Structures are given as structure tokens and as C-alpha cells.
Amino acid sequence: MFAALLTQAIHAVLLLALAPLLVGVVRWLKARLLGRRGASPLQPWRDLRKLLLKRPVVAESASVITVAAPYVAVAATVVAALLVPSFTRGMATAPVADLLVLAGCLTLARGALALAGMDAGTAFGGLGASREMAFAALAEPALLLVALCCAILAGSSNLDAIAGAFAEGLLGIRISLALALAALAAVAVAENGRIPVDNPATHLELTMVHEAMLLEASGRHLALWEYQSALSLTLWLSLLAAIFAPFGMAPAGAGPLGWILGLVAFAAKMGALALVLAVFESAIAKMRVFRVPEFLGAALLLGLLGALFLYVSTGLL
Amino acid sequence: MGFGHIPFDVAHALAGGMLLMSFVLLYQRRVPALIAALATQGGLLGLAALWQGWAQDAAGLYLTGLIALVAKAVLIPWALSTLVRRFGMHGSVQTALGIGPSLMAGVALAALALVVVLPVAAADSALAQEDLAVALSIVLLGMLVMIARRNAIGQVVGLMSMENGLILAGVGVQGLPLMVELSTAALVLVLALVAGVFMTGIRERFDSLDIAFLEDHRGERR
Numbered sequence: 001m002f003a004a005l006l007t008q009a010i011h012a013v014l015l016l017a018l019a020p021l022l023v024g025v026v027r028w029l030k031a032r033l034l035g036r037r038g039a040s041p042l043q044p045w046r047d048l049r050k051l052l053l054k055r056p057v058v059a060e061s062a063s064v065i066t067v068a069a070p071y072v073a074v075a076a077t078v079v080a081a082l083l084v085p086s087f088t089r090g091m092a093t094a095p096v097a098d099l100l101v102l103a104g105c106l107t108l109a110r111g112a113l114a115l116a117g118m119d120a121g122t123a124f125g126g127l128g129a130s131r132e133m134a135f136a137a138l139a140e141p142a143l144l145l146v147a148l149c150c151a152i153l154a155g156s157s158n159l160d161a162i163a164g165a166f167a168e169g170l171l172g173i174r175i176s177l178a179l180a181l182a183a184l185a186a187v188a189v190a191e192n193g194r195i196p197v198d199n200p201a202t203h204l205e206l207t208m209v210h211e212a213m214l215l216e217a218s219g220r221h222l223a224l225w226e227y228q229s230a231l232s233l234t235l236w237l238s239l240l241a242a243i244f245a246p247f248g249m250a251p252a253g254a255g256p257l258g259w260i261l262g263l264v265a266f267a268a269k270m271g272a273l274a275l276v277l278a279v280f281e282s283a284i285a286k287m288r289v290f291r292v293p294e295f296l297g298a299a300l301l302l303g304l305l306g307a308l309f310l311y312v313s314t315g316l317l
Numbered sequence: 318m319g320f321g322h323i324p325f326d327v328a329h330a331l332a333g334g335m336l337l338m339s340f341v342l343l344y345q346r347r348v349p350a351l352i353a354a355l356a357t358q359g360g361l362l363g364l365a366a367l368w369q370g371w372a373q374d375a376a377g378l379y380l381t382g383l384i385a386l387v388a389k390a391v392l393i394p395w396a397l398s399t400l401v402r403r404f405g406m407h408g409s410v411q412t413a414l415g416i417g418p419s420l421m422a423g424v425a426l427a428a429l430a431l432v433v434v435l436p437v438a439a440a441d442s443a444l445a446q447e448d449l450a451v452a453l454s455i456v457l458l459g460m461l462v463m464i465a466r467r468n469a470i471g472q473v474v475g476l477m478s479m480e481n482g483l484i485l486a487g488v489g490v491q492g493l494p495l496m497v498e499l500s501t502a503a504l505v506l507v508l509a510l511v512a513g514v515f516m517t518g519i520r521e522r523f524d525s526l527d528i529a530f531l532e533d534h535r536g537e538r539r
Contacts, residue, residue, distance in 0.1 A: 175333035175451060182337060294416045298344050301424045302337075308424075312431050313447045 007259065008082070008092040014263075015081045015238070019230040020044035022237070022274060027201075029278035044230060048223050056219035059120040066216070069116035070224035073109040077228050080105035081235045085163055085242050087262035090252025094160040099147035102159070102239070103140065106191065109228065110136055116225075117213030128212025131289065135197070135209070138296035139187045145303030146187070149180040150243060152310045159242060160252075167246035174313070179306035181244050186299035188236040190292070192229065195281040197292050200229075207289045234270075237277075241269040324372040331365040332451045332485060336427075339458040342478055343423050344416060348470055352397050355474050359389025362481050366488045378488055384502045385484065393477060393509050400513060401470065404520055414465040423461055427454040448489045455482030469519060473512040480505050 024041035031038025058066055083097040083105070091097075110132065117129035151157040153174065154165035190197045193210035203211050214225050242249070248265025250258035287295060338358035345351050363386030370378030412419065430453035434446055459479030463472050484501065 175329060175336065175447065178330065178333040178337060294344075294420075297417055298340070298420055301420050302340065305424050305427055308428055308431060309447060309450075312435065312450065 003253070004090060004092040004094070007088045007090070010259070011086050011088075011091055012082055014086060015231070015234055016078070018270070019081075019234040020048055020227065022234050022270065023230040025271075026233075026274050026278050026281075029275060030282055033278060033282045044226070048227060051223035051226070052220055054219040056217070056221045058221075059122075059216055062120045062216070065115050065119045066221070069112040069119070070217070070221045070228070073112040073116075074224050074228045074231075076105045076108040076112070077231045077235065080109070081231055083159065084235050084239050085160055085249065086238050087266040088250035088252070088254060088259055089160050089164055089167075091160075094158070094252070097159040099150065099157045099159055099162070100144070103143050103147065106232070107136070107140060109232070110191075113210075113213055113225070113228075116217070120216040122216060124212045124215050128209050131209045132213065135190050135292055135296060138293060138300055139190045142183050142187050142296065142300040142303045145300065145307055146180045146184045149176050149303065149306045149310055152307070152314060153177070159239075163242045163246040163249060164251070166243065167249060167251075174310070176306035176309045176313075177244070179302045179309070181240075183299040183303040183306065184240060184243070186295060186302075188240060190296055190299075192233045192236055194233075194277065196284055196287045196295065199286050207286070209289075237270055237273045238266070241266070241273060245269055324368075327368055328365060328372065328489070329448070331361050331368065332448060332489075334361045335365070335455055335481065335485060336451050336458075339455050339462075339478060339482075340420070340423060342462050342474060343419055343458060343465070346412065346416070348401055348468075349398065351471065351474050352394050352401070355397075355477055356390050356394035358478060358481050359385055359393070362485055363390055365485060369488045381484070381488060381502075388502065388506060389477070389481065393505075396509060396513060397470065397473065400516060404516075412465055413467050419461060419465045422465075423458050426457040426461060430454040430457055449486060452482050452486035452489065455479075455485060458482075469512070469516045473509070473516075476508065476512070477505070480508075 021041055021044070024039070024044045027043070028038040028041045080102050082093050083102055085091060085094070085097065114129040114132050117125040117132070119125070147157055150162045153176070154162040156162065156165075189195075193200055198207075198209040198211075200210065202208060203215075210229065214222065217225050248262060248269075250262035254262070335358050338354050338361065341354040342351060342358075345354060363382045363384075366378050366382035366385055368382075370376065370382060414422070427450075431450045434450040434453060437449075456479050459475045459477075459482060461475075462478060463475030466472065466475065480501070487501075
């Protein structure tokens with residue numbers, strides 16, 4: 001019990017501290033790839049400190065939603081981040097770390113963001129919110145289908161159990177897993193507003209989604225939104241690592257040595273994923289907004305196909 | 318062999334990659350990307366054949382794998398991209414069916430392959446069923462690519478992808494005669510040649526690679 005609480009505390013501190021740093025690292029890697037020097041990876045933390053010291057300016061037409069939404073979104077994302085195993089299994093939240101709970105928390109954060117975008121009544125905010133919800137209508141079912149695939153393979157939709165089952169390698173490599181990986185990666189890209197779907201580096205572009213909803217936010221509220229999106233990126237990358245590369249993760253009940261090995265493996269996995277993300281984003285161009293539903297629809301269909309194959313190979317059909 | 322056995326797992330992963338490439342073919346609109354996806358699929362096929370050669374200890378499959386690696390991953394894509402460059406058609410392929418509907422049709426075809434293979438291979442293990450179903454899906458998806466693309470390059474790419482699926486089904490089964498394999502490979506090279514000549518021909522005659530022009534030429538009305 002003590003070990004579970006301790007690892008949970010380490011996990012929480014790690015993820016909460018790592019989130020802005022990870023964004024900084026991705027930005028730095030992208031700048032290096034483009035031949036620029038790039039800001040220090042600590043820059044997002046500095047930006048957050050600067051924003052936190054400033055007073056938020058709220059539009060006259062805004063209601064209480066604008067004030068409350070950032071806190072709701074950050075709280076939901078923190079809860080989700082606490083559920084995803086990072087360096088060890090068997091954390092205190094492991095019994096409730098269900099993929100469906102995770103999807104619910106993320107949807108709550110997304111709903112808060114969309115409401116905040118619409119609240120002030122500006123055109124851009126409403127535009128961004130409507131696009132975000134349209135993408136969510138395809139991304140969420142894709143995520144649920146991936147959860148279904150994992151649940152059939154591991155016998156549970158609990159993330160801890162899935163990571164455990166996949167780490168032992170008894171299930172082997174399945175075609176469904178390749179399809180589910182493709183689907184989950186596409187959903188992760190869409191959920192975090194990364195490049196083929198949305199460009200995190202620009203403001204005031206007609207095709208923006210995430211930034212459009214934040215145009216009215218300022219000061220402390222903007223800091224919370226920025227932090228929420230950084231935490232969401234970290235959480236998605238560690239989710240991908242936990243499901244598809246659970247190697248090196250300390251099993252439940254491991255001692256401090258196992259945790260240290262797990263931390264090293266986790267750092268390596270996150271570094272590798274950040275590099276992959278940076279290379280991917282530098283290599284391709286942003287999609288037209290109207291092509292995004294096709295992209296997410298492809299993810300949804302791949303998830304569906306993965307589930308179909310599993311139904312056949314496990315004899316459920 | 319079953320899930321969790323390395324020889325089987327690797328073969329399975331390679332087949333899964335090929336299936337994924339079939340969906341990429343269905344999803345992509347741009348010609349260079351189509352050719353790149355076809356080359357990747359051919360490369361995966363070559364690796365799958367080499368792996369099966371090692372796993373089944375069959376020397377003939379090494380030859381199959383090498384042919385696939387050289388011809389399908391390098392030569393044919395290179396020839397296709399040379400053609401594309403010469404004709405200056407880097408734009409997107411016109412689709413007869415939208416991307417969304419064709420992807421949906423693709424998943425339906427993959428499901429159909431599963432349903433068809435299930436009773437036929439019922440005596441075999443679930444694993445053999447799944448492998449056969451993947452190969453059949455790749456064949457059907459190749460056919461769908463041919464149907465959905467209104468462009469000579471799209472047709473050639475679909476045809477090659479269908480053939481990849483056939484070879485995949487062949488290498489998965491123990492004891493594919495080498496003669497069959499060699500003649501198929503020769504056939505494909507001839508097909509690639511014919512396709513090249515065909516494309517040059519319709520390009521010269523109609524100033525375009527859109528096969529819709531052929532329909533008028535044949536006297537069909539649309």
C-alpha cells in the first residue's frame with residue numbers, strides 16, 4: 001500500500017513537472033531540425049511563470065464559464081494523467097485506471113475547452129469550438145474501438161492490466177495491434193492539435209482549431225490552458241508508450257531498483273516519442289480542415305478492422 | 318506455431334504492415350505517395366518471403382524474397398516514378414469514389430475476406446485463417462484501388478498490390494512450387510512493361526492519363 005502511494009506520488013510529480021518540459025523539448029527538436037537554434041526546452045516553464053503573474057482580462061460578455069472552464073479542464077486532465085502508468089505498474093490509482101474513464105476525463109476537458117471558446121461570443125472561438133467537437137465525434141469512437149481491441153486481447157479495459165499483459169509478451173504480435181497503433185496515433189495527433197490536424201505554432205490562421213478557442217484567454221487562464229495542453233500531450237505520449245511499448249516498466253511490487261530502471265526506460269521512451277513527433281511534424285504539411293474528418297475516419301475504420309480481426313482470431317464471431 | 322512464437326509473430330506483423338499499406342494506397346490521393354506506399358508494400362512482402370524461407374527452411378522462398386525486394390520495392394516503383402516524372406503528373410489522382418466511401422468499402426471488403434475464409438479454413442488453426450484472410454483482403458483492396466482511381470497509374474498500382482496479396486498467400490503456405498512463383502514474377506514484370514507502354518500510348522493519343530478518355534474512344538457514353 002505504501003509502495004503504491006509512493007509510486008503514485010512520484011508519478012504525479014514526474015508528469016506534472018515533465019509536461020511543459022516535454023513541449024519545450026519538442027519545440028527545440030523541431031527548431032534544430034529546421035536549422036534554427038531554438039529556445040531552451042525550459043521556455044514553456046518560463047512562459048507559464050510569466051503568464052501566472054499576470055491578471056486575466058475577461059471579456060464583458062463572458063459568463064462564469066470563462067472563469068471556471070480552465071480549472072475544470074486542468075483538473076480533468078490531471079486526473080487522466082494520474083491514471084496512465086508511466087514507469088511502474090501497481091500505482092494507487094491502478095484499480096480505477098480504465099481506458100473508458102480516461103476517455104471520459106479527456107472528453108470533459110475537451111467539453112470545457114469548447115464551452116470556454118464559445119462563451120465570449122467571438123466568431124473565432126465558436127468556429128474553433130465547432131471544429132473541435134466535429135473532430136471529437138470521430139476521434140472518440142476511434143479511441144473506444146482501440147480500447148475494445150486492447151480489452152479483447154488483455155481481458156480487461158484496465159490500463160494497468162493491459163500494460164501488464166502486453167509487457168509479458170504472451171499475446172505475441174497481432175495484426176490488430178498494428179491497426180490499433182495506427183488508429184491511436186492518429187487520435188493522439190488530433191487530440192493534441194499537432195501538425196497534420198492543427199498547427200500548435202501559429203495564431204490567427206483561418207484553419208486553426210485549438211488556438212482559436214484560446215484567443216480570449218489571458219493571464220492566469222491562458223497559463224492554465226497552456227499547461228492543460230502540455231499535460232495532455234505528455235499523457236498521450238505516455239499512454240502510447242504504456243500500451244504499445246510497455247517494456248522496462250517496473251511490475252507491481254517492484255523495489256526501488258525496478259523503479260529506477262523503469263524511470264530510465266520511461267525517459268528513453270518519451271525522448272524517442274518526442275523525436276518521432278518532431279520529425280513527423282517537420283516532414284509533413286498541415287492538412288486542409290475538410291480533410292481532417294477523412295483522416296480521423298481512417299483511424300476509426302482501422303480501429304474497427306482491428307476489432308474485427310480479433311473477433312475472428314479469438315473465435316467470438 | 319501460435320501467437321507468442323517469434324517466427325509466427327514476425328510473419329504476422331509483416332502481413333499486418335502490408336494490409337496497412339493497402340489502406341494507405343486507398344487513402345492517398347497523391348501519385349508519388351501512392352508509388353512510395355506500393356514500394357513499401359513490396360519491400361514488406363520481400364521481407365515476409367525471406368522470413369518464411371528462414372522459418373520453413375525453404376531455399377526457394379529466399380529467391381522469392383529477393384525477387385520481391387529487387388523488383389517490387391525498387392525496380393517497379395522506380396520505373397513508375399520515372400514515368401510520372403516524364404509525364405509531369407505530380408498532382409493528385411482523381412477518385413471515382415470519395416476517400417471516405419472507398420475506405421468504408423475497404424473495411425467492408427476486409428470483413429468479407431474474413432467471413433469467406435472462416436468456413437473454408439475452419440479445419441486449420443485460427444492463425445492460418447487470419448493469415449489467409451489478410452492476404453485475401455490485400456487482393457480485394459488492390460481491386461478496390463483499381464476501381465476507385467481514374468488514372469492509369471492508379472490502375473497499375475492497384476494491380477501490383479493485388480499481386481502482392483497473392484504472393485503473400487503463397488509464401489504463407491508450405492511448399493509453394495518455385496516454378497509457379499517464377500512465372501508469376503515474370504508475368505508481373507511483363508505486366509509492368511505493358512502498363513508502361515499503355516500509359517505512354519494513351520498519353521500520346523489523348524494528352525492525359527485519365528482513363529475516362531478511353532470510354533469515349535470505345536464509343537461508351539457516360
